[in-house]
Amino acid sequence: IERIEGGLMSYGNEFTRANNPLECGFGPLCYLGDDLDYIGKKALMEIASNGGPMQRLSGVRFGGDVTPACVKPFPVTSPHGETLGQITSGIYSPRLECNIGLSMILKSHWDHDTPLIVHTPDGQAREGTVSGVPF
Incomplete structure (x- = not known):
């Protein structure tokens, strides 16, 4: 939990x-x-000269019951179904009282509080938002 929160x-x-x-x-x-x-400097x-990276590691806060273990990445989409990334480490945070995760998010959606949907292995589509890290 501390690794992800941090x-x-x-x-x-x-x-x-x-x-x-x-x-x-x-x-x-x-x-x-x-x-x-x-x-690697040239690359x-x-x-950097072409507008920076197309994706960035971001935090994600998402709702619902305590999330199942993140043994496989959780797909992350926009509310309209566009693929934005995937949560590669996720867990329920008792301190924050919500589910949290780390995900590479596309540039078009990486601003804080951008709404998104996290698809967990229990079949739920959970509403969430992009968050900064540490949480």
């Missing part, structure tokens, strides 16, 4: 080699100045 990512869950540091919130740690070169500069 927004701490787990390699293999929240991010993999398929993700870039800008998607994971590591932008401030990626130096893009001219006086230093490193592997990061291209992403």
Whole structure:
């Protein structure tokens, strides 16, 4: 619970080699100045110059009863059915009194309080919103 509430990512869950540091919130740690070169800098500069990442790790708060264990990702959609991402770590937070999760969310929907739907393995479509991390 504390890992998710704190927004701490787990390699293999929240991010993999398929993700870039800008998607994971590591932008401030990626130096893009001219006086230093490193592997991957050109790719990061291209992403940054083209409007930034297309998705970003975000928190999600969602309702309903205590969520089942997140052993497989929970699909996340807009209220209109557009696929936005998936919750890769999720749990009920007694402190926050709601279900929470970590998800890569598309740029078009990553603003705080953007409404979304979380589809849990118990067949429920649960209303939720994008949240900052830590929660």
